[in-house]
Amino acid sequence: MVKKLCKAAYAGIIYVFLYLPILVLIVYSFNDSKYRGNWSGFTLRWYQELMRDRTIISALYNTFTIAILASLLATVIGTAAAIGIHHMKPRAKAVFMNITYLPVMNPDIVIGISLLALFVWLKFKLGYITLLLAHVTFNIPYVILAVLPKIYQLNPHLEEAALDLGATPLQAFFKVILPEIMAGVVTGFLLAFTLSLDDFMVSFFTTGSGVNTLSIKIYSMTKLGVSPKINALSTILFIGVLSLLIILQQRASNIKE
């Protein structure tokens, strides 16, 4: 019992640590001042201004479509790659792993500028597609790194058994292997999605033709001070995603009962 309480307390503290800044951010979306200096009164002005600024709405749309597409693509390519890498000979494995580390350790600005040079050299017109390609590129390694430990954990006889029982390789993968490594695949997807949403530097250098993302919008405001409009937007998004999560969770538990 005491052990259980300790665990709950520990988890509680960690979650408070994670959500404290989010709470601050939400509170300041209702602050009358443009700055985060002092509390100077309650207002809904930033929400109204947000509705007026259509450039933010289009940036929001780009941000989410890119993040979803890029992390889905990266999850598919990365999961396949992780399985392949696991079955490689040690030397080939080492080469592939080193290649995988490249985008993880390269500073964003270096990835951004080098991809910009590459796209221009390949005569690509900068825009939505180049942005997507860049995001998939820095997402794949995180998926591989998330999936590999699960594959390592996999019982090698599992697939053999499935094949012996008459499953096609594809069936064996989808019915036996995939469910076993699913936690890793989901983790990889979540990490990739998170990175995509938040990326500024790489996005900045690989976009063009008026395709803005939210991060680009926000960082470009630092000269004049990041507007609380963005806090307002974040609040709406946060509450939205949280409610969605709660609804899904409740439906899931209803079904189980």
Add this chain to the structure above:
Amino acid sequence: MKKIISILMIGLLILSLAACGKGETNEQGYYNKLNVYNWGDYIDPQVLEDFEEEYGIKVNYENYANNEEMLAKIQAGGTEYDVIFPSEYMVEAMIKQGLLLALDMNNLPNMKNIGEQFKNLPYDPDNKYSVPYFWGTMGIIYNTKKVEGQVDSWNILWDEKYKGDILMLDSSRDTIGIALKRLGYSLNTRSLEELERAKVELMNQKPLVKAYEVDAYKDMMIAGEAAMALTWSGDAMLLVEENPDLAYVIPKEGTNLWFDAMAIPTTSQHKREAELFIDYMLRPEVAAKCAEYVMYATPNEAAKALLSEDVIEDELAYPKGDIMEKGEVFIDLGEFTTEYDRVWTEIKAK
């Protein structure tokens, strides 16, 4: 479940392709798309919508956070930006590298609205390539409750009394610039000796400095958590409005005068529409709208007349007399830039 996901995916793909439709000529004879590249939140969004409505040209609006970022994108190519908003030294650097198109003054009748003292400045001697958008000064913002006596010199930033209460700008040109000014040198110096002396000054100052900042220092000043900060006039005005204890001063040793301009980069495929946009931005009512939104000082005299009395009379934003006497304008340092960067790294990494 799988079906839903695949339908969603296809939907997204179609939408994303639809987002980048082809441009063509509209009824008024203009190409119907214009790519504008600007700092974030540096324009009243309403102005863009009005422009679209009036001319039937869709504005693709994209942002950057820093002059060098913008330069890197323009240099690389692969983009079709039509109008950009570089700062004065960047205008100069871009002219020297042949990255700007010469403006046709016949297409910019509203250029007459710009005050004479803002025309033909050293960074673009005949205004062949750029039109000023906003301008201002650099100075010290201080909390009158924490700082006693008259503030009129950069020396106060080196005063031991305010140890841990001083905020400096995290920008090599600006912070090194005021150290040079304090020593009586030009803030565009290319003398290694003068630069090294400024470095020693700033290293001595470092123990007194609370932080080198670019944006969040404004919050600290409003909250009264620091005695003084180096700041630009536009921001100073907003800060004083938030906290009446604050005051802004341009030190007597002289300061930096800054200008942000509008220009057309060589990546532009539609110069006529770009000039149309710039001329539109020069209209008194449009420039006034932007000045009200951004709260920076406009060089557009006709627009200034439309602003409220309080704003124009505010000496913080619009210093009286010959502004050129107040300070120097940054000149691009070319290859000497790396020396400033080395010095800056040495100061910060100490």
Add this chain to the structure above:
Amino acid sequence: MKKQWLSVPYGIWALVFSIAPILIIAVYSFCSRSAYGNIIYEFTAENYGKFLEPIYINVLWRSVLLATQSTLACFILGYPMAMIIAKSTIKKRNIMVMLFVLPLWTNFLLRTYAWMVLLRDQGVINQFLIYIGIIDEPLKLLYSHNAVLLGMVYNFLPFMVLPIYSVLSKLDNSLVEAAEDLGAPPWQVFLKVIFPLSLPGVISGAIMVFMPAVSTFVISDLLGGGQTVLLGNLIQNQFLVARNWQFGSAISMIMIIMILITMGITSKYQGEGGGRQLW
């Protein structure tokens, strides 16, 4: 069907979008510089020589130290959390994982600004501590080494917790039970059974925390008050202030080579010593 072929699409992708760009950066790093920072294709090794100056070596050392500290902190805080999530019921697990990444879906800059509000002299944390009487004078929390460390842990913690959790969630429970049946005390079960089995997850997590931590720059700028220069700041400045892409490229090449060598040595050592590979 040979499984290795599954990595072919990734191989091609990496060749075009990871390796080709690195080659471009490698070429830049050996090029000369014009007055306006343009790349001149004339060979020089000067950019590498420049890095050997003491101030830059100092920056390198400090960055590696800070990244190591934040990786360790993430591990110490994250491992128990991963265990707690993994031991929860399946129903709870999913929501706990989602709640872990959700804060990261709001913008990084806004989150960091929020931390500044919390850590300030008259910020929420100081006022709370004064209110409950632990301290009389506000602590200097913001603009310090610890503030930078905190920022890193805050932003990178999920990258440590999630891979460990995903491995722990499917741990072969019969092994744990066997150890318990044989009379091993709980801490021995953990040290000898659970922890070794979760090692692949820990390694993944450590890589995903350490590497971005070496090259980060916004956290040190904002929470450190710009008073600490890290490798990330240095590279950033070369590209965006000094217009010295050549030097920036050289620094990042040095960093890449250094890390690859370290990884090579550790994996070899593990391969021989432990008779087991990283994965």
